[in-house]
Every structure is written in C-alpha cells, then in structure tokens.
Amino acid sequence: MPTHAERPGPRRPAGPSAQSAPPDGSAPGASPPxxxxxMTILATASLFIGTRATWTTAMxxxxxxxxxxxxxxxxxxxxxxxxxxxxxxxxxxRVDAAVLAVAVALAVCAYWLDHGGTDEGVLTAQAATExxxxxxxxxxxxxxxxxxxxxxxxxxxxxxxxxxYAYPPLAALLTAPVRLIVHSTAAATLVTxxxxxAGTVTLWKLLPAPWRSAATAVCLGFGLLPHYARAGYPALIxxxxxxxxxxxWPGTGAxxxxxxxxxxxxxxxxxxxxxxxxxxFLAPFLLIxxxxxxxxxxxxxxTTPGGRTAPAALALTARYAGSAAxxxxxxxxxxxxQDVPAWFKGLLLPMxxxxxxxxxxxxxxxxxxTSGSAHLAFYSYASLLLxxxxxAALTLFIRRLGPALTVxxxxxFYLATRSQxxxxxxxxxxxxxxxxxxxxxxxxxxxxxxxxxxxxxxxxRVALAAALVLPAALCATVAAASPPPLRMKVTxxxxxxxxxxxxxxxxxAENTTGVRLxxxxxxxxxxxxxxxxxxxxxxxxxGPHASASYVLRPPHGLYxxxxxxxxxxxxxxxxxxxxxxxxxLLPTTHAH
Numbered sequence: 001m002p003t004h005a006e007r008p009g010p011r012r013p014a015g016p017s018a019q020s021a022p023p024d025g026s027a028p029g030a031s032p033p034x035x036x037x038x039m040t041i042l043a044t045a046s047l048f049i050g051t052r053a054t055w056t057t058a059m060x061x062x063x064x065x066x067x068x069x070x071x072x073x074x075x076x077x078x079x080x081x082x083x084x085x086x087x088x089x090x091x092x093x094r095v096d097a098a099v100l101a102v103a104v105a106l107a108v109c110a111y112w113l114d115h116g117g118t119d120e121g122v123l124t125a126q127a128a129t130e131x132x133x134x135x136x137x138x139x140x141x142x143x144x145x146x147x148x149x150x151x152x153x154x155x156x157x158x159x160x161x162x163x164x165y166a167y168p169p170l171a172a173l174l175t176a177p178v179r180l181i182v183h184s185t186a187a188a189t190l191v192t193x194x195x196x197x198a199g200t201v202t203l204w205k206l207l208p209a210p211w212r213s214a215a216t217a218v219c220l221g222f223g224l225l226p227h228y229a230r231a232g233y234p235a236l237i238x239x240x241x242x243x244x245x246x247x248x249w250p251g252t253g254a255x256x257x258x259x260x261x262x263x264x265x266x267x268x269x270x271x272x273x274x275x276x277x278x279x280x281f282l283a284p285f286l287l288i289x290x291x292x293x294x295x296x297x298x299x300x301x302x303t304t305p306g307g308r309t310a311p312a313a314l315a316l317t318a319r320y321a322g323s324a325a326x327x328x329x330x331x332x333x334x335x336x337x338q339d340v341p342a343w344f345k346g347l348l349l350p351m352x353x354x355x356x357x358x359x360x361x362x363x364x365x366x367x368x369x370t371s372g373s374a375h376l377a378f379y380s381y382a383s384l385l386l387x388x389x390x391x392a393a394l395t396l397f398i399r400r401l402g403p404a405l406t407v408x409x410x411x412x413f414y415l416a417t418r419s420q421x422x423x424x425x426x427x428x429x430x431x432x433x434x435x436x437x438x439x440x441x442x443x444x445x446x447x448x449x450x451x452x453x454x455x456x457x458x459x460x461r462v463a464l465a466a467a468l469v470l471p472a473a474l475c476a477t478v479a480a481a482s483p484p485p486l487r488m489k490v491t492x493x494x495x496x497x498x499x500x501x502x503x504x505x506x507x508x509a510e511n512t513t514g515v516r517l518x519x520x521x522x523x524x525x526x527x528x529x530x531x532x533x534x535x536x537x538x539x540x541x542x543g544p545h546a547s548a549s550y551v552l553r554p555p556h557g558l559y560x561x562x563x564x565x566x567x568x569x570x571x572x573x574x575x576x577x578x579x580x581x582x583x584x585l586l587p588t589t590h591a592h
Contacts, residue, residue: 002103007407010347032089034212037180040083040092043099046221047076047106054110065109072109090210096213100204103220104197107229108325114230115184118169119151121232126190127165127172128179137165137335139342140182155356157576159520159532166349169335171234171273176470188232194297196220196229199240206247211436218429225444228426234276235426240271244277247433250293250442251284260322266320266408270327272471277350278427281409283324284391289405291317292398295447313447350418354576356529365480366581368527372484372572374513376417376579378475386472393468395449397461402443406430417579484582485513486542490571492587495558502559504536505586507550511542513580518542519573521552523586525562529572531555561588 051069058066059337079102082095092563117125122145127137141163146298153161165172171191178187200219204212228264229236245265252262269286272279295313336343345352357376367374390408394401401408406427413423455464487510490501511517518541522529538550561569569586 013093014231030089032092033210036089036092037083039210040096040213041080043096043221044076044079044083046217047072047099047103049085049221050223051106054113057113058109062113065112067111069106072102072106073107077382093209093212096204096209097218098214100201100216100220103216104200107193107197107220107226108149110226111230115186115189115190115193117230117232119146119153120234121155121188121192122151124167124171124175124191124232124234125179125185127167127169130176131172131176131335132179132469136338136342138162138346139192139390140340154353155522155529155532157354157356157520157574157579159518159574159576162353162355164346164347164349166346166353167234167276168332168347170271170331171237173331173334174237184458185232189230192232192234193226193229195237195240199236199243199429202240203243203247203433205207207433207436209433214432214436215429218432224425225429231506233422233426235278235422238272238276238279239427239429240267241275242282242427242430243268243433245269245272245286246430249289249405249434250402250438250446252290253294253320254297256294256316257314258316258319260321263323264473266323268325270324270329273324274328274331277347278423281387282406282427283393283411283428284329285405285409287317287321288391288394289398289402289446290320292395292402292446292448293443296445299447300445308475309447311582327419327561334548353417354579356574357417357581358528359416359419359423360421360475361414361416362416362480363415363417363419366482367583370480370484370580371584372486372580373479373482374485374578374580375479375482376581378479378482379415382472382475382479383412385475386415386469387400387412389468389472393465396464398438398446398448399443402446403434403438403440405438406434412472412509415472441501447554457561483512485517485575486511486519486573486579486582487512488571488573488582488584490586491583501561502554502586502588503557505533505550505552506553507538507571507584508551509542509545509550509573509574510547511545516541516543517575517580519550519575519582520576521550521571521573523554523569524572524583525567525569533571561586 050073055066055069058069075098079099080094082098086095088090108453126142126145130140131135141162143166146161146163153163155161171188174191176189178190181187182190196219200215203215203219207215225236225239245268249265252265258266269283271277275497291313294316296311298309298312332343333527357363362382363376363379366376366379387409390411394405394408400538406462410424410427413419444567450458451464454460489508491506493504493506495501509519519535521535522531523533524530533552533555536551536553539548542548557566569588570583571586572582573582
C-alpha cells in the first residue's frame with residue numbers, strides 16, 4: 001500500500017484552462033519568458049521612430065491630428081510600463097495587442113497628413129480610371145502625370161522614359177471602386193495603406209504569441225513600409241497576400257492532401273503574383289520547398305504504395321501551382337482580353353525596358369565609383385544566373401537553406417542594374433514569418449537529391465555550392481571590371497553675372513569599342529541622374545573607334561552647379577544596345 005506521502009491527491013476535472021494551455025505545458029497565467037517582454041519593449045520603442053516628424057507636420061497643417069499623436073505618445077509610455085510589469089502570458093498578449101493598435105493609429109495619422117503618393121500611386125490611380133472608363137490599361141503612355149518632384153520618371157538607357165503602367169492589374173482593380181468615391185491619387189494610396197494594415201494584422205494573428213510584437217515593429221514601427229504604402233506601392237498588396245502563403249509553409253499539403261487551407265494558400269500566392277512582380281520571384285522557391293517537404297514526408301510515412309513518392313509529391317505541388325496560376329489568370333482576365341500583346345508586354349516591362357541604373361547594389365561600382373563600363377548587360381546576366389544558382393542550391397540543400405526561403409529570392413536583385421533597397425525591404429516581414437514559424441526541424445525529413453560520393457562530404461558540398469554561384473560572380477566581375485566605352489573630355493561654359501551656372505557643355509568623345517554607339521547625356525550630382533541634356537550639335541551615332549565633338553545644353557537652359565567643395569558633378573553618357581555608361585567629371589571651377 002502506498003504511504004501517506006505517496007497517495008495521489010484528488011483528480012481535477014479537465015476544464016477550459018487545461019485545454020487552452022500552451023504547447024510548452026505552461027498555463028496561460030504563467031509568467032512569460034523574458035525574451036517575450038523584450039520583443040514587446042522593442043516594438044513599443046520602435047513606435048517613436050518618425051513620430052516626432054509626423055507630429056511636427058500635424059502641428060503646422062492639422063492640429064487635431066497632432067493631438068491624436070500626443071495621445072499615442074501617452075499610450076506608448078503606458079505600454080512600456082505594462083510590458084515590464086504584467087505577470088501573465090495572457091496579460092502580456094493584451095499589451096502586444098495594444099502596441100499593435102497604437103501602431104495602426106500612428107499609421108492612420110501619417111496617412112491623413114500625406115497621401116498624395118509618388119509615381120507608383122499616381123500610375124495606379126490613372127490605371128483605375130482607365131478601368132472605370134473601359135479603356136485599355138497597358139500600352140498607353142500618360143506623359144501628363146510626370147514632371148513634378150513627387151512623380152519621378154523612370155528614364156531608359158535609350159534616352160527616353162517610361163510613361164506607361166508596368167504593374168500587374170490587381171492594385172488598379174482594387175483601386176477602381178475606391179476611385180469612384182476618392183477622386184485623387186489618395187484612392188491608390190488608401191488601398192496600399194489598407195493592405196499594409198491588413199497584412200500586419202494577419203501576420204500578427206498567425207505568429208506565435210511571443211513573436212507578435214516583432215510583426216508590429218517590422219511592419220509598422222520602423223516606418224519603412226508605411227512610407228511605401230503612402231507612396232502607393234502595389235508591392236504592399238503582394239506582401240499582405242503572401243503572408244498566409246509563407247507562414248508555416250512546410251505544412252502546406254501535409255498528409256498528402258492540399259485541403260481547403262492549402263488551396264487558400266495557393267490562391268493567395270496567385271493573387272500576390274497578380275499584384276506585383278516581386279511575388280513572381282518568391283513563387284519558384286516556395287514550390288521547390290513544398291515539393292521537397294512533401295516528398296520527404298510521403299517517403300517517411302510510406303503513404304504511397306510501392307514507394308512512388310515522387311509522382312505523388314509532384315502531383316500535389318502541381319495542384320498547388322495550378323490553383324495559384326488559375327487565380328492569377330482570373331485576376332488578369334479583364335485587362336488581358338482588351339489587348340493581349342500590350343498586357344503581356346506591360347507585365348514584363350520592368351525586366352525589358354532597359355531602365356537607367358539605380359540602386360545600392362553592385363552596379364554602383366560602374367555608376368558611382370569608376371568611370372563606367374562597356375558591359376552593363378553582364379550585371380543582368382549575373383542576376384539571372386544567381387537566381388538559377390540559388391534555385392538549384394535550394395533543391396540540393398533544402399534542409400539547410402529552407403528556413404531562408406523567404407530571403408533567398410531577393411539576393412539576385414543586388415546584382416541587377418536596378419537594385420534599389422525597396423526590392424529588399426518590402427518583403428522583410430516574410431523573413432520574420434519564416435523565423436517564427438519555419439524552424440530547421442520542420443525540414444529535417446525534406447527530400448534532397450542524392451549527391452555523388454565525391455560531393456557528399458562537407459568539402460564536396462561547399463565546392464558544389466561555390467560552383468552554383470560562380471557563373472554569377474564571373475559575370476558581375478566582367479561588368480564591374482570593364483572599362484568605359486568612351487573617352488570624354490568636357491569643357492563647360494558658364495553664365496556671367498549673378499546667374500551662376502552652366503549654359504552649355506563642349507564634349508569631345510572617342511568610341512574605344514568596335515561597335516556603333518548612340519550616346520545620351522545627363523548630369524549626376526549624388527546618386528540620381530538629371531533629365532536628358534539635349535544635343536545642340538554632334539552626330540547621333542558614333543562609329544567604332546570614331547571621335548566626335550558634341551555641344552550639349554542643360555534641360556532647362558541653365559544648370560545651377562551645387563556649391564561647395566565636396567559636391568562633385570559628373571556628366572554621364574549612356575547607350576542602349578549595348579548597355580554602357582561613361583562618366584566624366586564636370587568642371588565647376590567658374591561656378592564658384
């Protein structure tokens with residue numbers, strides 16, 4: 001018989017509290033881990049970023065909004081106190097919800113003060129207007145939209161600019177009904193800002209409780225994504241739709257069945273691809289990951305007779321991809337039938353337009369730090385080869401690279417001729433989704449191809465990984481190390497009297513290559529190029545190894561040279577076919 005100390009106590013009935021206990025076995029009222037408090041504090045502190053500037057603007061133009069922001073300051077301080085003082089997990093969860101609510105309130109205040117949008121929002125609003133009037137969206141130039149400081153023109157290497165709509169149609173379709181009520185660009189920025197809030201709330205809800213405040217910080221607190229939303233970027237709609245597809249993505253098709261939730265994930269992926277082209281680059285990585293995980297699970301569970309796991313996993317992945325593609329086609333159907341060639345060309349335009357160099361990536365070597373390059377196309381080759389290499393690496397090393405599946409698609413943009421940081425940061429909330437919901441253990445049984453024995457060891461795998469990215473590295477080296485195609489000597493003519501500035505440039509250019517070049521000229525002070533400088537005299541085309549003299553005039557008659565010894569101004573000459581750039585320092589001595 002058991003002793004008195006060994007006798008079991010009375011059994012407690014299994015109540016709701018027992019059923020709602022967290023997976024780690026602790027009760028909802030148990031003390032939360034200290035790192036959860038840290039996440040909440042970081043999210044709370046992030047709400048201070050940019051808030052003073054918003055308050056200052058509101059005090060000048062809309063004092064009631066400034067009063068609302070002042071109340072948000074009080075709420076931020078209170079959330080900071082509560083995050084450190086509450087004792088239970090459930091109570092800290094309520095603080096997380098309060099931090100999210102304050103972040104949304106601040107985002108609404110910022111939108112109220114600034115909702116005019118930039119070129120992305122203006123173009124989307126115009127596309128929505130075209131839809132409402134039954135006119136084609138793609139292939140029609142809208143030059144009257146450009147020319148203001150807020151609406152920049154994407155210049156092309158051929159000496160022109162892109163005046164057309166170059167995004168998938170979902171953003172315009174969502175904006176169209178709003179345009180009936182809001183008769184300005186604010187209709188487009190309202191849609192993208194609403195998408196950001198909806199995506200943030202969805203991500204917050206789907207993440208494990210301790211991670212939720214991190215979603216608030218990344219999506220709203222740091223201030224980066226709200227700025228893009230107020231500009232009208234369609235990528236924010238794609239982000240919101242990608243959240244359900246990415247959170248716990250290894251669970252897609254678990255048990256060999258796609259199920260309703262799997263179909264919903266696929267539809268969200270297809271709709272995201274119909275919102276912005278960035279989603280196109282994530283899609284193949286996601287398909288490879290789903291196939292590898294499902295094939296590994298089917299093999300481990302022996303759910304397929306005869307061990308034919310590959311066809312079953314492939315069929316499931318095909319159903320997922322088919323559901324996404326069908327959704328994409330349905331969203332595109334209305335605008336596509338109006339003019340199929342123009343629609344198809346418009347969707348591919350960001351990859352085919354030959355846009356001017358721009359961004360913070362590797363192309364800066366040729367654009368900012370050297371005299372140019374005669375082989376800019378090799379940056380594009382490097383970007384494509386790196387994309388293919390990363391897809392192959394993910395297939396071969398899915399168990400190691402799988403957790404980074406939501407980060408890998410953006411690496412090729414660093415090598416592209418257009419490598420602005422928006423391509424990297426717009427999808428950073430998906431990085432958080434992977435960190436919180438895709439642990440390495442979720443990929444422990446994922447299928448991976450069997451490597452030959454010489455490559456199976458650690459050194460062999462490292463060599464194979466290096467070989468996959470080597471072609472991209474070689475192409476990038478060719479582009480960066482290539483000399484400029486022109487030798488240019490620039491002489492400036494300055495205005496006399498009080499109007500200091502350049503009135504014309506005399507350029508002596510020598511083509512050092514064996515191909516004909518058609519140069520187009522612009523100035524650059526800092527990171528951005530000016531409008532094109534018209535050629536007053538000089539040949540349109542410069543033959544192989546030929547020399548010619550050009551006289552250029554500023555776009556607006558007088559170029560005001562930036563004052564100060566640390567503001568160099570450069571003249572750039574670009575060509576399209578082949579894509580090249582040559583940079584020469586513009587003399588500014590007489591401007592001082």
